[in-house]
Amino acid sequence: MFKIDPQSNRISRIETKRFSELGFRERDHLQEWLANQPDALGEELLIIQKEFDGFDDTRERLDLLAIDKEGNLVVIENKLDDTGRDVIWQALKYASYCSNLTKSQIIEIYQSYLDRYCNGGDARTFLCEFFEVPDLSEMVFNSGTNQRLMLVAANFRKEVTSTALWLLNHGIQIQCFKVTPYAMNVDLFLNVEQIIPTPEAKELMIGMSAKEAEEKSTVVELKSRHKIRTAFWGQTLEAMRNSRCDLFNNINPSKDHWLSAGSGVRSCPYTLIFGVKEVRVQIEMTRADTEENKFLFDSLHGQKDKIEQSFGAELQWFRLDSKKASRVQYRKEFEGHNKDNWPEMIAWLVENVTKLELAFKQPLIEINTKLKTLNLASEEEV
Incomplete structure (x- = not known):
């Protein structure tokens, strides 16, 4: 060498x-x-x-x-x-x-x-x-x-x-x-x-x-899970269409354990999670730039009391310093693959994603506007 x-x-x-x-x-x-x-x-x-x-x-x-x-x-x-x-x-x-x-x-x-x-x-x-x-x-x-x-x-x-x-x-x-x-x-x-x-x-x-x-049995197992998830999301989206929440009107059922819809702010979707042991609603900051994600998260966290008061419950805030993305979530435990639980789970998801959007909509718009201004100032300096 x-x-x-x-x-x-x-x-x-x-x-x-x-x-x-x-x-x-x-x-x-x-x-x-x-x-x-x-x-x-x-x-x-x-x-x-x-x-x-x-x-x-x-x-x-x-x-x-x-x-x-x-x-x-x-x-x-x-x-x-x-x-x-x-x-x-x-x-x-x-x-x-x-x-x-x-x-x-x-x-x-x-x-x-x-x-x-x-x-x-x-x-x-x-x-x-x-x-x-x-x-x-x-x-x-x-x-x-x-x-x-x-x-x-x-x-x-x-x-x-x-x-x-x-x-x-x-x-x-x-x-x-x-x-x-x-x-x-x-x-x-x-x-x-x-x-x-x-x-x-x-x-x-x-x-x-x-x-x-x-x-491998893993493949067989995953195929079964994919069918279960697709069926669950189909029922969930039908319930969404019959609710006052219009976030997921143009979303199709998925085989994944998650389903996302736009918030009006780039790469900050509202996401539903369907797990074996729980369901969650969350808002994610998933931009390509880590600093932008952390700025969005920190700015929202600065309004934590106001947002949680509007939502009506205490949320879980995950800055995730070692990762690019951040998220805020609300969860409840369910036996997810027990179809008898699905009506209650779906009602919970519809109710809480609606509340999540109402609590975050205005703060998110204001912070995004501020972020655009900061980015513009940075570009002018360059």
Whole structure:
């Protein structure tokens, strides 16, 4: 590997190193790097435990346990300068142990990880955010024999790569990543390269496994949920049309768990939420510019008492500092998929979205006008 110097139009060699000569250790360094930057392995993964030893009748520990966007468990085994001969056998054992983990056990494992290494947090909430679902009943975790293996090392022995390719051809999801440290003066670099399967081969394999993916119970479950949501929104929109609320007059039923209508202010929709355990009405600030969203939210929050008095109840205000959007919501718990509850749920949604619009309409217009003025002033300064 070389560093390019555009000014001199020359290249300088970046020296290949061994982890051992740099003083790096497997557990203290390589494992920590991947735990804190799992997308270095080429995809979005959520680390749910490290040094996991929750296996009955064994003292063995797997290096990192992760979950992918499909809900599959991923066993990550790290070696430094050499894989050794037994790394695949080791990883296969761990995958077999993990194959029996239930959804509730996975949540408990992740909660333990958060409590021990991340200063706490709610595992269910973080998992919902990772999977972008309103609740975890939408997800199937650790389905069947879909556990995945990732092997990470600086050098792979032939017996390891040969076995990995054989397993890959027999439907075992295994990947090998070669990690190489480099040095140039005092600067250190790390290259992470997937060598099995090659990216080109992986693309070809996606089509081969598509049929199996379609057969997953998650897909069947989601199709059922989509039918339920479409039916619920159909009844809700019919009730809206027979009410004094005209926000949703031009909106069609959806398979999603949410339904939005414009407020008259750009990217600040009124949204209805239909969940398994609750329904919500909310107003969202979802502009492309974070500062504009926070300005809208803060300005509305400055009129919190007046708005809540108009609405007739205390609202929940979520500025969401770590995210681009913000929202204000009002919720009530229901067993959402029990159709006997639908008339009461729909009446609640109609009543409260009507009240929400009345409470926010004028403040929102005034604040939006002020925001436009501020933006215009900023443009003039430029």
